[in-house]
Amino acid sequence: MGWLGFDRPPTVILAVIASTFFVGFGGGVVFPILPNLGAVLGISAFMVGVILSANRWVRLVANAPAGAFVDRYGARKPFVYGLLIEGIATFGYVIALVMPPVESLRWVAEALPAFSIGSVTVGVEGWLLPIGFLVAPETWFVLARVLWGLGSAAVFATAYTIAADVSDSGDRGTNMGVVRGGITMGFPAGLVLGGIVSSLAGNAAAFIVAAGFALFASLVAYRLVPETHVTTAEEKSSVKPWDVDTSVPAVTVGLVNFGLMFAYIGALFATLVLFLGANDISLFGLDEQGTSGVFMAGTVISASVFMLAGGRISDTRESRTPILITFLVVSFFGFLLLARAGSTLDLALACVFIGAGQGGTSGPMMALLADLTPDDRMGRASGTNNVLGDVGGGLGPMVSLPLIETIGFAPIYAACAAIPLIAGGILLIGVRRETGSFMPGRVESDVAAAEPPTPDA
Incomplete structure (x- = not known):
């Protein structure tokens, strides 16, 4: 039976897509709101x-244990609980918004007893500092993002592992593409929700709606996602933050992911709302928050379409490498267009190219990783990929936001254009070292995956 021109994915894949789609709202809702909200709340x-970036730094240490846990204990429980944790975390954004200003709680500090530290007596002002830290919006935003990072580490590790468990070399690219598409399609919905609902009903309303959908996602997973990653008792042992797959395929794919996430999430998504305000670009009469939500949604929709297309094309070719290099070049051109964008049309075209480049690499890249990785190490290999991707996505906002205030948007976006080309070089070197060829065949890759890892790996 055809499904949008493709063979219908297995039922478990559809269940994973549905779950990750709904939880993705909470991931996207913050980007149109928070960069602009910083000025309102006095956040630098x-x-x-x-x-x-907080969720990505948490995943930096949580991804490896999540992948190892999946390899030893199975995929169903960490997938369901990870979704539930993400839903709870989204409610943390609401708490951050309703926290009162610290000065309004001066009466609390006045009611607390004074205390002495040596010759210094600490009274009201001394109590205001810890109270201020506890009620500060940024404290609750960080806590929510930390909790989101823990949940998403479990979801990412399990989603790709489930897809690998139910796939072979003939449909692996397609299944990886649709799973990645499901993960990211919820993100643009969250972007639109965050931009439009916040403009119409307020920021708190946007966060509450996103949290409701995220909790619904955990219910979908609990009812519909079975166990696919069966392990034996002998394989079960404790998991450690450093228990990652350091094989050549895992590190190579992870480094490519690092570069793409640095430019895509770290530079584009973290700065777009500011770019729109600086260039007075808007759509449909929306403010910069609403407009950024629409543009980012368009970017991710483009990525999702090409995730499916790229994965499917890689399944019909002898080698996955050419399609990967092609989409990395597309991403390069997208950032060049972004650096020169001065109108709505220019920006829309740049977002489509960047989304196509990002999405077109995702399905084939994860399929290539699964081609070259034994089944019993796929959870850890996914963890390695996620760790390096989160380093890139975490560094991006911390680097790009302060630099844009200093040197402007165009130089940052132009520098990001070089990243996909560097990633392509790393990919070719890693594939050549592992397989002896720049364009290994898929059948040949499956044979390599079945063999024990070499000492070099």
Whole structure:
């Protein structure tokens, strides 16, 4: 039976897509709101970058244990619980917004007893500092993003592992593409929700709606996602933050992911709302938050379409390498267009190219990783890929936001154009070292994956 021109994915893949789609709202809702909200709440550009990056820094240490846990204990429970944690985390954004200003709680500090530290007596003002830290919006935003990072580490590790478990070399690219598409399609919905709902009903309303959908996602997973990653008792042992797959395929794919996430999430998504305000670009009468939500949604929709197309094309070719290089070049041109964008049309075209480049690499790249990785190490290999991707996505906002205030948008976006080309070189070197060829065949790759890893790996 055809499904949008393709063979219908297995039922478990459809269940994973549905779950990750709904939880993705909470991931996208913050980007149109938080960069602009910083000025309203008095949060510095650096602190906004820290908040946007916090979930990725948490995943930096959580991805490896999540992948190892999946390899030893199975995929169903961490997938369901990860979705539930993400739903709870989204409610943290609401708490951050309703926290009262610290000065309004001066009466609390006055009611607390004074205390002495040596010869210094600490009274009301001394209590205001810790109270201020506890009620500060940025504290609650960071806590929510930390919790989101823990949940998403489990979801990412399990989603790709489930897809690998139910795939072979003939449909692996397609299944990886649709799973990645499901993960990211919820993101543009969250971008639109965050931009439009916040403009019409307020920021808190946008966060509450996103949280409701995220909790619904965990219910979908609980009812519909079975166990696919069966392990034996002998394989089960404790998991450690450093228990990652350091094979050549895992590190190579992870480094490519690092570069793409640095430019895509770290530079484009973290700065777009500011770019729109600086260039007075808007759509449909929306402010910069609403407009950025629409543009980012268009970018991710483009990525999702080409995730499916790229994965499917790689399944019908002898080698996955050419399609990967092609889409990395597309991403290069997208950032060049972004650096020169001065109108709505220019920006829309740049977002489509960047999304196509990002999405077109995702399905084939994860399929290539699965081609070259034994089944019993796929969870850890996914963890390695996620760790390096999160380093890139975490560094991006912390680097790009302060630099844009200093040197402007165009130089940053132009520098990001070089990143996909560097990633392409790393990909070719890694594939050549692992397989002996720049364009290994898929059948040949599956044979290599079945063999024990070499000492070099």
